[in-house]
Amino acid sequence: DAGVIQSPRHEVTEMGQEVTLRCKPISGHDYLFWYRQTMMRGLELLIYFNNNVPIDDSGMPEDRFSAKMPNASFSTLKIQPSEPRDSAVYFCASRKQVIGELFFGEGSRLTVL
């Protein structure tokens, strides 16, 4: 298996623009997670899905953030409009069971100017 695949790996955009991050989880994994990582706060859970259904979105910072999972093999995290404070590395992760090992993608580094 290729692992969790994220795109783009790097994104530089201007404040106010829409940003869409994409994730393909490992086939057969029922849980998908979106995390944000910064130097100051480390890894923070934004939202997670189980069988394509959002379960906990309490970590989504504000209405500018939205996430979807239209099918078992694809998820998006969208920021609209983007702000400089959104600059971070965004990780997607998936796991097969509710307490199974978490597999991370390589991350999408977002810079908002």
Place this chain on the structure above:
Amino acid sequence: KNQVEQSPQSLIILEGKNCTLQCNYTVSPFSNLRWYKQDTGRGPVSLTIMTFSENTKSNGRYTATLDADTKQSSLHITASQLSDSASYICVVSAGSGTASKLTFGTGTRLQVTL
């Protein structure tokens, strides 16, 4: 509030030396504890997972310990190599089933030099 604190924040050691990273947690109810290695520009990769009943677990030159009474864990790296340079993240799982939640430490950044 569930918290995971790691120390030191950063560490520089010479190649071949040993080192120990610390993780203290206040997470309840405790389910398991994982150590992840994150290379620069990459995603975290699991090194070990420990449950309540496990005191020690090894993965090659990495040995993790867990003291559930004092709520402390350590990751010991033996005979360090340049490739060990990375951030090491302690992650504690609370609860079980669909209520399981992960609390992440902010990591220890290790640099191994010649």
